[in-house]
Amino acid sequence: MKTVLITGCSSGIGEACARHFAAQGWSVAATMRNPAAAAHLKDIPNIKLLALDVTDKASIAKAVADALAAFGQIDALVNNAGYGLFGPFELASDELIERQFKTNLFGLFDVTRAVLPTMREQRSGVIVNISSIGGLTTFPLNSLYHATKYAVVGFSESLNFELAPFGVRVKVVAPGGVATDFGGRSLALTFSGDGQPYADAIAKVVAAFRARQSARSTSEYLAECIYAAATDGTRKTLYVAGEDAVALVAARKTMTDEQYLAFTEQRMGLA
Numbered sequence: 001m002k003t004v005l006i007t008g009c010s011s012g013i014g015e016a017c018a019r020h021f022a023a024q025g026w027s028v029a030a031t032m033r034n035p036a037a038a039a040h041l042k043d044i045p046n047i048k049l050l051a052l053d054v055t056d057k058a059s060i061a062k063a064v065a066d067a068l069a070a071f072g073q074i075d076a077l078v079n080n081a082g083y084g085l086f087g088p089f090e091l092a093s094d095e096l097i098e099r100q101f102k103t104n105l106f107g108l109f110d111v112t113r114a115v116l117p118t119m120r121e122q123r124s125g126v127i128v129n130i131s132s133i134g135g136l137t138t139f140p141l142n143s144l145y146h147a148t149k150y151a152v153v154g155f156s157e158s159l160n161f162e163l164a165p166f167g168v169r170v171k172v173v174a175p176g177g178v179a180t181d182f183g184g185r186s187l188a189l190t191f192s193g194d195g196q197p198y199a200d201a202i203a204k205v206v207a208a209f210r211a212r213q214s215a216r217s218t219s220e221y222l223a224e225c226i227y228a229a230a231t232d233g234t235r236k237t238l239y240v241a242g243e244d245a246v247a248l249v250a251a252r253k254t255m256t257d258e259q260y261l262a263f264t265e266q267r268m269g270l271a
């Protein structure tokens with residue numbers, strides 16, 4: 001039976017992934033910050049809940065060791081844990097910037113490094129990193145989130161070159177909007193109050209994002225995309241997931257930079 005270790009399984013895409021891999025007959029090390037709160041996954045036979053905070057190296061080492069003790073191998077890693085930091089760059093504190101990078105990027109690096117020796121020794125494995133449409137195109141007032149998610153795309157593609165000789169592949173999934181807790185519980189703000197002197201732009205962009213919520217994919221659909229990326233056996237690297245994301249990436253390719261800025265300002269209510 002193949003084994004997958006997934007980060008951020010308490011809700012959303014991570015939880016759906018845990019369920020989907022388990023339904024396909026995989027053993028699942030479903031990791032999350034607080035497994036005690038995951039009663040909804042507890043009774044699924046081939047899912048093992050493990051504590052893992054991607055910003056805590058000791059918890060990463062323990063979760064990987066526990067997964068190996070339970071299942072003997074790790075065939076796939078899904079680096080899913082992450083959250084959004086929204087708001088003007090100028091107003092972000094050092095602490096907020098560091099937390100965004102520690103979670104979305106350095107945490108992903110640390111989990112990957114913890115799993116790589118096993119995959120390298122097995123001479124097989126696949127790593128699926130969850131970036132975002134925000135790792136391929138940009139929106140207003142998301143600069144720090146984009147910085148992490150663009151980094152995930154470049155990191156993932158490059159890693160293939162050094163891991164191919166060991167039979168390890170690295171994939172990156174870039175979802176568009178997905179109906180999860182991402183815009184609620186998992187959204188941090190760079191600003192307090194109404195965010196002066198950027199209050200007008202913030203109000204407009206928040207309204208534009210809210211108006212677009214109906215175009216979101218489900219987390220179950222994302223789980224299918226991630227499973228396909230992990231199991232298709234190809235060297236395809238980038239998987240754009242969701243009709244909105246596919247359309248936006250295609251549209252961006254037809255535009256000059258000036259056209260993209262004007263198009264996005266118009267969509268986001270800034271022009």
Ligand SMILES: NC(=O)c1ccc[n+]([C@@H]2O[C@H](COP(=O)([O-])OP(=O)(O)OC[C@H]3O[C@@H](n4cnc5c(N)ncnc54)[C@H](OP(=O)(O)O)[C@@H]3O)[C@@H](O)[C@H]2O)c1
Pocket residue numbers: 007008009010011012013014032033034052053054055080081082083084103107130131132133134174175176177178179180181182183185186219
């Ligand atoms: N939803 C979207 O529209 C969308 C679009 C593109 C990309 N994504 C990406 O998809 C991934 C999953 O997000 P989601 O949409 O499924 O949102 P979600 O339901 O809010 O899930 C986010 C998960 O990340 C976990 N997490 C946050 N910080 C963590 C840490 N330090 N250590 C371990 N886990 C941590 C959360 O755990 P807690 O329960 O402990 O907070 C939660 O399990 C993220 O990387 C996000 O950037 C989402």
